[in-house]
Amino acid sequence: MKTYRFYALGLGLLFAIFVVVEYYRPKPIDWNQTFSNKDKIPYGTFVLFDLLPDLFPGQPVTSVRLPVVNQVEDHANLEDSTAKPVNYLFVNATTQVDKLELETLLEFVAAGNHVFLSAHRFSPALQDALGFKADDSKKAKQDSLGLVFTHPSLQKNKPVRYAWEKVSRILTLDSEHKTTVLGQNTAGEANFVQIVFGKGSFFISSVPLAFTNYHVLEPSQTRYAAVALSHLPVRPVWWDEYQKQGAVGSGSPFRVLLNHEALAWAYYLALGSLLLFVLFESKRTQRIIPVIEKPRNTTLEFVRVIGNLYFQTRDHRVIADKKITYFLEYLRLHYHEATTVLDKELQDQIVKKSGVPPVEVADLFRVIQYVRTTDALEEQNLWQLNRQLESFYRQASR
Structure with missing residues (x-):
């Protein structure tokens, strides 16, 4: 019996040690490229989104969880009263827009607003409408390149170094609109351009990772995101999260039920009926309480x-x-x-x-x-x- 207790105590101690080690063991780093403002992982954008009020002082910064069409239409409804030109920012791995969204964005920019798009890949319809093309670089041979800005006052800054695989996307321009190259790599290939469209402009960047937590927090690279966004005027900012997180509540498995009043009521009634069943059934099947006799006077x-x-x-x-x-x-x-x-x-x-x-x-x-x-x-x-x-x-x- 003593031997059994000794082995049981040993196993319990080993299990406790295992739990403690697992609890305090450093978690592996998540290198997924989410570009989401709620993620603090290397390739999230939590830090940049937190810095936007400093980059656009005195202007409201809004996280947008609506499709482009709905967001722009809501803004257009305020056109005669409180609506102001805004900067609409998109930072994604891939920017996909359908025909209706593209038309909405073009009208939105033509009215005097600015749209900032940074992605590895862009919708073919968007590239055709604005006259640019995102390709892999064919000039670079080295393992890494630097990112520089073309504005004369910024050329004295040292190039911001990145691994080559992260800056391999370049922008080729063939646009009928006024286009300005704002940034390029040290091989002379454009990766950040401004395309004027009507009263506003599209700012296209092919290095979205430059705006993630990993690079914004890196002392030698942190200035790139701030300088890139400084090309936009100081005005209210919309930060798109719809293409990364979806609409508010879209992650709920019951969103279809809750979006329809009849289904929602049916769902609530089912939950209430289940709760009543549990309450009454628990009372019905509970153990019989024994009758305790009154103590006798002896x-x-x-x-x-x-x-x-x-x-x-x-x-x-x-x-x-x-x-x-x-x-x-x-x-x-x-x-x-x-x-x-x-x-x-x-x-x-x-x-x-x-x-x-x-x-x-x-x-x-x-x-x-x-x-x-x-x-x-x-x-x-x-x-x-x-x-x-x-x-x-x-x-x-x-």
Whole structure:
């Protein structure tokens, strides 16, 4: 048995150590390219989104969880009142827009708004409409290239270095719109351009990883994202999260039910019915509560046993003394008389208050005096004392 306990204790200790090690073991780094503003992993955009109020001081920054068409239409409804030109920012691995969304974006920019698009790959329809093409570089041979800006005041800055696989996408321009190359790699290939469209502009970047947490937090690379976004005017900012997280509530498996009132009510009724079933079924099948009997009063049985014990040992003196003590306590409690001296005055008071005939009270007091003074108490004397006491109690309780 001791050996078994020793092995059980050892296994329990090993299990506890395993749990502690697993709990405190560093979690592996998630290198997925989510570009989401809620992710703090290397290729999320939590840091950049947090810095946007500093890059666009005094302007509201909004995380957009609506499709492009809905977001732009909501803004257009305010055109006559509080609507202002905005910067609409997209940072994704791939930017996909359908025909309706493309038309909406073109009208939106033509009205004087700016759209910033950064991705590895762009929708063919978007490339055709704006006259650019995103390709892999064919010039670069080295393992890494630097990113530079073309503005004269920024050319003195040192190139921001990135691994070549991250900057291999370049932009080839063939647009009928006014186009300006804002940034390129050290091989002279464009990767950041501005395409003027109507009253606004599209800002196209083929290096979206430059805007993720990994590069924004890297001291030698952190300035690239800030400088790139500084090409946009200071105005309200929309940050698109619809293409990464979807609409608000879209992650819920019950979104189809909750979007329709009839299905939603059916769902709530089903949940309520299930809850009622559980409550009533649990009461119905619960274990029967046993009936607990009232505790019996065994005082009389105890007294009878003790009395028999004294009587069998023929110790009449002890029984007589206890009966006399109880009688005197009875007189004190019921008639409030001192029982130190059993004289004629006490007898008269007991006769008045109890209603017992004087003869019987006198006989009882005489028997008590006899019991207290005699040396040898016989059984007959004990019986006489008991009869006198019982007679007194019976008459006094009427």
